Amino acid sequence: xxKSKRLMELMxxxxxxxxxxxxxxxxxxxxxxxxxxxxxQELSELxxxxxxxxxxxxxxxxxxxxxxxPIAFTEEEAVAMFFAVHALRHYSSLPFEAESASALQKFYxxxxxxxxxxxxRMKDRVDFVTPTRRGDAPCLAVLLDAAVNRKVLSVEYESKxxxxxxxxxxxxxxxxxxxxxxxxxxxxxxxxYRVFRCDRIRDAAFDxxxxxxxxxxxxxxxxxxxxxREPVRLRAELTRAGVQRCEAELWLSKLLQVREDGSGxxxxxxxxxxxxxxxxxxxxxxxxATAREPVELLQAIRAExxxxxxxxxxxxxxx
Numbered sequence: 001x002x003k004s005k006r007l008m009e010l011m012x013x014x015x016x017x018x019x020x021x022x023x024x025x026x027x028x029x030x031x032x033x034x035x036x037x038x039x040x041q042e043l044s045e046l047x048x049x050x051x052x053x054x055x056x057x058x059x060x061x062x063x064x065x066x067x068x069x070p071i072a073f074t075e076e077e078a079v080a081m082f083f084a085v086h087a088l089r090h091y092s093s094l095p096f097e098a099e100s101a102s103a104l105q106k107f108y109x110x111x112x113x114x115x116x117x118x119x120x121r122m123k124d125r126v127d128f129v130t131p132t133r134r135g136d137a138p139c140l141a142v143l144l145d146a147a148v149n150r151k152v153l154s155v156e157y158e159s160k161x162x163x164x165x166x167x168x169x170x171x172x173x174x175x176x177x178x179x180x181x182x183x184x185x186x187x188x189x190x191x192x193y194r195v196f197r198c199d200r201i202r203d204a205a206f207d208x209x210x211x212x213x214x215x216x217x218x219x220x221x222x223x224x225x226x227x228x229r230e231p232v233r234l235r236a237e238l239t240r241a242g243v244q245r246c247e248a249e250l251w252l253s254k255l256l257q258v259r260e261d262g263s264g265x266x267x268x269x270x271x272x273x274x275x276x277x278x279x280x281x282x283x284x285x286x287x288x289a290t291a292r293e294p295v296e297l298l299q300a301i302r303a304e305x306x307x308x309x310x311x312x313x314x315x316x317x318x319x
Contacts, residue, residue, distance in 0.1 A: 131179035242288030
């Protein structure tokens with residue numbers, strides 16, 4: 001086996017094993033222990049973080065994060081990968097912020113000069129626009145870790161209605177929508193699923209005293225997490241512009257129906273407690289939406305509009 005191929009396969013092997021003995025590798029690759037020791041030295045010089053332990057039970061282990069073997073990209077694949085990571089810069093917070101910046105820098109610096117020149121020219125011609133939000137979400141990495149490893153968190157959450165309060169939650173997933181990060185989680189206080197704005201989570205710590213729930217079947221969608229609480233049917237008609245604005249809202253996907261001419265409707269069960277939110281939402285859509293039912297929603301919209309009218313009458317000073 002050529003040395004270059006052996007080194008690449010050796011890098012993949014030590015990353016997979018994490019802990020190994022020289023004789024094991026020598027037997028696996030059919031070379032001498034001296035050859036394996038030289039190869040390990042070269043891998044260490046290339047940046048693979050190896051640590052050796054002496055003694056009868058000693059050996060080698062990979063410390064810190066593993067280093068992936070080289071991957072061959074075509075020029076088009078390399079450009080696509082660069083812009084996929086480059087697009088994340090619009091978010092003020094990421095669950096892997098430092099790592100994405102480091103990966104992008106490595107990726108760019110190791111490209112051939114002509115590919116870098118092509119990317120530099122494309123930066124002024126293509127972008128993936130996401131609204132830049134001012135609020136940071138400092139707990140994204142902890143929320144993601146808890147969702148992946150099914151752990152319970154104690155978080156300080158600040159809501160508009162109740163201010164800052166401590167809650168115990170078990171995150172299911174995090175997702176970005178319209179420049180903001182959200183976390184779907186089981187709330188032990190409310191005994192049900194809730195969606196939390198991640199920029200309103202001020203701090204988060206693992207709660208070792210609370211037994212985690214088995215939430216393996218719950219996925220990303222905001223509404224898939226649970227059946228509506230106290231359901232009430234919501235119906236509304238949308239213009240084409242209204243459909244386009246609603247399509248940007250991930251949580252509306254299961255309620256949204258689009259017709260061939262581009263217009264559409266919202267039809268489905270929602271929690272009764274969410275009606276004040278929907279009232280504000282429909283007021284924001286203006287003439288692009290017409291709510292039909294329930295009656296409570298129509299009353300809430302009228303109250304919202306009356307409050308706005310009174311506000312601007314005061315400012316204008318006339319009827």
